[in-house]
Structures are given as structure tokens and as C-alpha cells.
Amino acid sequence: GNSVTQMEGPVTLSEEAFLTINCTYTATGYPSLFWYVQYPGEGLQLLLKATKADDKGSNKGFEATYRKETTSFHLEKGSVQVSDSAVYFCALRTGGSYIPTFGRGTSLIVHP
Amino acid sequence: EPEVTQTPSHQVTQMGQEVILRCVPISNHLYFYWYRQILGQKVEFLVSFYNNEISEKSEIFDDQFSVERPDGSNFTLKIRSTKLEDSAMYFCASSEIQQGANEQFFGPGTRLTVL
Numbered sequence: 524g525n526s527v528t529q530m531e532g533p534v535t536l537s538e539e540a541f542l543t544i545n546c547t548y549t550a551t552g553y554p555s556l557f558w559y560v561q562y563p564g565e566g567l568q569l570l571l572k573a574t575k576a577d578d579k580g581s582n583k584g585f586e587a588t589y590r591k592e593t594t595s596f597h598l599e600k601g602s603v604q605v606s607d608s609a610v611y612f613c614a615l616r617t618g619g620s621y622i623p624t625f626g627r628g629t630s631l632i633v634h635p
Numbered sequence: 636e637p638e639v640t641q642t643p644s645h646q647v648t649q650m651g652q653e654v655i656l657r658c659v660p661i662s663n664h665l666y667f668y669w670y671r672q673i674l675g676q677k678v679e680f681l682v683s684f685y686n687n688e689i690s691e692k693s694e695i696f697d698d699q700f701s702v703e704r705p706d707g708s709n710f711t712l713k714i715r716s717t718k719l720e721d722s723a724m725y726f727c728a729s730s731e732i733q734q735g736a737n738e739q740f741f742g743p744g745t746r747l748t749v750l
Contacts, residue, residue, distance in 0.1 A: 527677070559741075566639055566741035567678075567726065612678065621666075621730070621739070622691070625678035 525550045529613050529626035536603055536633050544598040544629045546587075546613035554615040556580075556589050556596040557623065561610045570598075570611070603633045637661045639742035641727050647748045648717055656712045656745045660729030667710045668728040668739060669702065671695070678726065684710065717749045 530545040548554065555574045559567040571580030576591035587598045598611060610630050614623040640659045648654050660667050669681040682692040684702050699721075701713045710729075714721055724746050728739040 561741075564644075564743055566641075566728075566743045568741070569738050614678075621683070622680045623739075625670075627675065627677050628672075 525554070525615060525617060525624040527613050527615055527624055527626035529611075529629050532610075532628075532630035534629060534631050536631070538605055538633055538635050539602045540633075542598070542600040542603045542607075542631065544611055544613075544631070546596045546598065546626060548594050548596065548613075548615050550594075550615055550617050550624075552617045554617045556587070557614040557616070558585070558587055558596070558598050559612040559614060559625075561612065561628070563609070567612060603631070605633045605635055607631060608633045637740075639727055639729055639740050641725075641742035641745050643745060644743065645746045645748070647750065650719055650749055651716050654714050654717055654747060656714075656725050656727075656747070658710045658712070658727030658729075658742055659708050660710055660727070661740055662708070664729035664731050664740070666690075666730045666732065667702075667704070668730075669712045670726040670728065670741075671723040672726070672744075673720075673723040681712075681725075714747075717747075719749050722747055722749045 526549045557572045558570040560570045561567045571582040573580040573589035579588045585600045587596050610628045612628045613626040642657045667684040672678045682696045683690045699715050703711050724744045726744045727742040730739045
């Protein structure tokens with residue numbers, strides 16, 4: 524079956540630090556990979572996605588590269604801001620399924 | 636920007652009581668979903684709903700659960716007799732279409748606490 528494993532949080536950083544949140548997956552077939560973000564009091568929002576190997580998704584300064592050889596989709600940002608404080612969810616979908624398989628979420632706390 | 640809304644944000648109930656969680660999907664969306672996240676665990680799919688029918692459900696969605704679209708705007712999840720293990724964050728989502736790369740838009744969630 525499909526599964527997503529994310530690094531445990533919380534991740535606590537100072538403003539302008541470099542961020543990496545690790546995500547690895549197990550899937551049958553060739554999944555599409557996603558990162559969602561949930562800001563306090565809001566719903567999960569799609570942050571970025573990649574649909575095939577070596578694709579790089581990017582949005583709002585965040586990037587993630589689909590690495591088929593390591594089955595990974597790590598989220599990175601070069602310089603985090605306090606406003607990036609949120610919970611980040613890695614997810615995948617396979618085939619024609621509309622149902623994402625989510626990880627547990629990783630809380631990011633950025634201090635000024 | 637249109638968004639999915641959910642009420643209440645937090646519901647506390649006694650074990651054995653019925654609860655109804657409410658969602659207002661984005662107005663032109665046709666497909667509706669419920670997910671849940673038990674604290675510290677993964678977000679899990681519960682059910683999808685289209686054209687006034689359940690289109691798919693997970694093994695979690697047993698006879699204690701039901702969904703309804705009672706009018707043109709609301710989409711509800713009912714838990715008939717709550718158990719302690721139903722304590723979780725419940726997310727509603729909606730989408731225009733179901734297949735392919737179509738994006739689901741999620742609400743902020745309702746935190747259900749069963750005592």
C-alpha cells in the first residue's frame with residue numbers, strides 16, 4: 524500500500540535560517556507528490572506539487588524535488604520567515620485516485 | 636477568494652452522544668470529502684460524496700457515520716454514538732471535479748473531543 528513518512532516536529536528555527544523537512548514515501552505505481560500547508564486557524568492549502576521523477580515543485584520560496592531513486596520529496600526553503608510558521612503535510616496520489624495519502628504533518632515554528 | 640468553512644471549530648461531547656459536524660464547501664464545487672486526523676497520527680480519508688450519494692468510503696467510515704447534503708450549501712458529517720477514539724480533527728474538503736490533478740480545497744477543521 525501507499526504510505527508517507529515525515530520527520531517529526533516541531534522544527535524550531537530562527538528567522539532567515541535554512542529549512543528542510545524530510546519526506547519519504549512508499550507507493551505502488553508512479554505517484555504524484557504534494558506538500559500542503561496549514562496556517563493556524565486555516566485549512567490545508569496546496570503549497571506545491573510534482574508529478575514525475577526529477578520534477579521540482581516550487582511556490583512562495585519553498586521547493587521540493589521528486590527523487591525516485593531515494594523515494595523522497597524533501598521540502599526546502601532558503602530563508603524562513605515568522606509567517607512560515609505552520610504545519611506542513613507531505614502527501615501522494617497514485618494512478619487515477621483522487622484520495623491523497625498524507626503524512627502526519629510537521630510543525631514549523633519560526634522565531635524572530 | 637472562496638474557501639471551505641467548517642463549524643464549530645471545537646466540539647466537546649460525552650461518549651455515546653450524537654454529533655453533527657458542519658461544512659460549507661466552495662459554491663461551484665461538486666465533490667465533497669471528509670478526512671480525520673487523530674492527534675499525532677496521519678490525515679485519513681473517510682468518505683467522498685457526489686450527486687447526493689457516497690461515492691467512496693474507507694473502512695473507518697462504519698455504520699456510526701453518515702453524511703448528508705441537507706440543502707444547497709451545507710455538507711454534514713454525523714457520528715451517531717461517539718466513542719472516545721472518535722476524538723480527532725475532522726477536515727472537510729471540496730473539489731470541482733474528482734479525477735486527475737484536480738485540487739481539493741480543505742476547511743480549517745473541527746476538533747472533536749469525546750469525554
